[in-house]
Amino acid sequence: MFPFTEDCLAACDIEDARRWYEQKAEGLGRKFTRAVAETYLRIAENPELYPRVNHRTRKWRIRGFPYGVVYLFDGELVKIVAVLHAKRGPKALTARLPDTKPITAE
Numbered sequence: 001m002f003p004f005t006e007d008c009l010a011a012c013d014i015e016d017a018r019r020w021y022e023q024k025a026e027g028l029g030r031k032f033t034r035a036v037a038e039t040y041l042r043i044a045e046n047p048e049l050y051p052r053v054n055h056r057t058r059k060w061r062i063r064g065f066p067y068g069v070v071y072l073f074d075g076e077l078v079k080i081v082a083v084l085h086a087k088r089g090p091k092a093l094t095a096r097l098p099d100t101k102p103i104t105a106e
Contacts, residue, residue, distance in 0.1 A: 001044045004071075004078035009096060013083040017067060035062045036083060039069050043080075047073040053093065057081065 014036055022029030039062045043050065050060040059068045062083075070082040070093055084092055 001041075002047055002073070002076065002078050004040060004044050004080060006040075006080040007082070007096075010069075010080045010083050017065075017083065017085075021065075032062075032065055032067075035064050036067075036069070038063070040080065043069060043071060044078055047071070047078050053090075057093065057097065061086070 014033065018029040018033050020029075021032045039060060043060055047058065050058045053059045053070060057070050057072055059070045061068045066086040067083055068086060069080060070084060072079040072081060082093060082096055
């Protein structure tokens with residue numbers, strides 16, 4: 001298992017979504033945070049398994065919720081950079097990582 005860190009903006013993403021889900025149904029916010037934690041552990045176990053978003057980042061969806069965890073992996077450390085709703089476009093990620101370029105067919 002690889003060590004991981006969580007960017008403060010990713011932590012804010014989680015808290016915002018947790019609050020929203022908790023307002024919808026009591027306990028749903030806790031269920032969301034547990035699903036995020038499980039996703040983090042799966043990523044840390046095998047970070048290269050999940051699909052690339054661009055040349056620097058990868059993304060894996062959170063089971064049971066329309067969110068994905070976006071992260072960087074340098075071969076030694078996983079850095080969680082965002083936890084974004086599936087409907088958020090690529091601009092949401094580009095704003096956080098301005099030097100990312102989408103993967104293009106060569």
